[in-house]
Amino acid sequence: MHRTKLFDHVILMMGVFFMVGPLLVALMTSSHEAAEIHRNGLQILPGGHFIDTYTTVLTKQGGFTGKITGLRMMMNSLILGFGFAAGKIILSMLAAYALVYFRFRFATITFWMIFTTLLLPLEVRILPSYEVMNTLKLTNTYTGLIVPLLASATGTFYFRQFFKSIPDELLEAARIDGAGPFKFFIDVIVPLSKTMIAAIFIIMFVYGWNQYLWPTLMTTDESFFTLVRGIKQILLVWVGSNIPDYNEAFALAILAMVPPVMIVMIFQRWFIKGLTESDK
């Protein structure tokens, strides 16, 4: 019995090594100088250049991109993450509220029209989506960056599922007290959905922050670049340089992963709840 447990721990530790090892190497390597990395390879011990590398990446213009700083990219990433998560929650709560709590003529067809958006991911319709954005003159705008990503109705289904589980008696009681649809929504539905909102916010923030393909297409103007979008720039600069700025590349990668990783870690319980209970 004791031996099998030891064996279990060995497997788990190997798993942790495989999963976390590369992250640790990236963090440590980012604190060394580029020339040193070029000479000695990746590092597993901290070096002495942590502060100056990160200061350069965050505040210096140029480097991998022409004229914007890492700080600006981080701000854009935050705008995308928060904008996407907030937009998704507002849109889908309203839509789900209409679907669950109202009786209206086109309910069934509306439901199916929303449902269909789950069938086709953005990746299969990138070119026509891009053309539409061009027609609407939305390229290189925050609206163009965020709003089209809201077109998939995953959130609506989470909330629809959740609203359906709220007991009918609540609405009956609210009606007796004379509450209308707005009051019922604000005073009953929103407070009841708090945990659900938190869980979905976390998942959607991470999803928004990590978007790559859409920002790559939509933003050619550097001032709209996100950190994840900036990764592509690293590789374009890379080609043809003698000693690539490995340290700055790793620093940028670390900056791109720290906020979502922190959020998932800190709100782990909500995150797992949101992920597994909403079934996709």
Place this chain on the structure above:
Amino acid sequence: MLGLNKSAGKPREETDAKRVQFNSRLLPYLFLAPQMAIIFIFFYWPSVQAIHSSFYLEDPFGFGSTFVGMANYTDVLKSGEYLGIARFTAVFTALVTFFSLAIGLLLAVKADGVIRGNATYKTLLIWVYAIAPPVAGLMGMMMFDQHIGPLVKVAAFFGWDMKVGLNYNDTAFAMIVVSVWKQIPYNFIFFLSGLQGIPVSVREAALMDCRSGFRRFWTVILPLLAPTAFFLLIINTTYALFDTFGVIDVMVKDKAANNPITLVYKVYMDGFRGNDLGGSSAQSVILMIIVFVLTIFQFRFIERRVHYN
């Protein structure tokens, strides 16, 4: 205008599950308006556009287009290059799905079994979920770098002269490793929550009936995990087909020439680099059909699961 409505006797439809509802002619449309507007502009319009352009040959300079019927489709499906990419996509998807499910399951079973350090393992193993695919790709590039990559040195130790980015098979190998790495946490989370949902009484009964841990897992635990596994199978397939775009884009560095790419990447290459609107759209529609079939499969299955529950 507002009032309670009780639907008596009539079987409830999918959309109105509530026994009690508001009655209002305008409000539901008002609440639905933002969602529907976005869906129409950013989902239906481009989707219809894709289907439309797949039947036309577009002038690359924007001087109109000619109807060519199914020509774009036959061109795509007859092209040896496309079929090669399709074959690679199938192999890539199968391998990524298999390994990320297998490793995720193994780690979940072990994490479920140990008592000490359970929470720590869990936290450490789910970190990578939050990392964007292109960032994962960049990390992979470093690990497999010709000069500084430790994994290349490990491979060299075994006599494998690994040239990621230059050699087709080596690049494919690195892409698969990175894609699996990125997806393990997702599968781990779902398998672990599936395992924790198995009642203690079932486990104890199994323990009394069978002493071999492996057989117990194979005959009792695994069948109970089957619904989770099937759900994950579909999710992982869609992940390998679409979400790996970032990994691939970073690892082939825009030089798709001798490097393996997937079907989604090909749509992107032809559409944005090659300016072949018709061909790219036809490929989009082919992908739409693949996803459509996969998703229908998934929903039918979920329905069945709900039914048995």
